[in-house]
Amino acid sequence: MMAALVASKWSKRLAVGAAIALALDFLRRRLSRALLRKLLGLPQELWPxxxxxxxxREDALEPDVEIVDAHxxxxxxxxxxxxxxxxxWALQVFFFIYGPRAINExxxxxxxxxDPRVLSCFGQRQLPxxxxxxxxxxxxxxxxRSSARRGHNIVQTVYVECDWKDTSVNEAxxxxxxxxxxxxxxxxFPRMCNAIVGNANLFLPDVE
Structure with missing residues (x-):
């Protein structure tokens, strides 16, 4: 009986959390995070x-030269x-409620x-x-950054995968x-991700 009550209680919490996440995702797609937080009276803060x-700020060197960002x-x-x-859903709620500095810390x-080795790559002040x-x-x-300074003339880019860890799909x-x-x-954004450096696991038993 107690187990059933606990399960029911947590299922309700999960349902509420999922509903909040869906609502946040809906609003996030239509309003900027900064504007949404301002409307709700939450603190505004830049990421480190x-x-x-x-x-x-400075002008890009040779801003008219066409560049392909290769990575x-x-x-x-x-x-x-x-x-x-x-x-x-929990991550979305966490990122919405807490400010960038708190999340970073x-x-x-x-x-x-x-895994302290990760911090040696980026330093501890900002974790990109x-x-x-x-x-x-x-x-x-x-x-x-939309400043008065001229940016680079990026015409195409090559996206390199970051190894998603999606456990909800088949390994392949x-x-x-x-x-x-x-x-x-x-x-x-037509000038972005014009090519992709992807991957495929050729060691899987069903690969021909």
Missing amino acids: MDEWVNLH HHLWDPRTQPKGWGIPS FIKADMLKN FTQPYMGEEFELDIRN LKAVGEAYMAAEVNAS
Whole structure:
């Protein structure tokens, strides 16, 4: 009886959490995170990486030269399977409620505990993989943060996969979701993800 009550209680919590996540995702697609947080009276805050980038502005060297960015990544830890072991809806709620600095510190503490080697790659002040960085953010960087300074003339890019850890699909299909995401970005931003460096596991027994 007690087990049934506990299960019922948690199922209700999960249902509420999932509903909140769906609502947040719906609003996120139509309103910027900053505007949505402002409307709800939540604190506004830049990501540590953005604070660092905003410290200085300069014109790009030879801004008229056409450039193909041959290696870049895109990520959104709120919705993409990164192997964090946390439900997607819980991550969306977490990223919405807490500010960038708190999220950065929380994940930094987790990294120090579980895999401190990661911090040696990026330093402890800013962890770029905790900050959503998709087509909109990449476009902003290409445009030199929409400042008066001229940005680079990026005409095409090559997306390099980041090894999604999607446990909801067959092993042979794990690379498909990330490739599909890159194709969606290309549909919205035609100069991005014009090519993809993907992967396929040729060691699987059913591969011919």
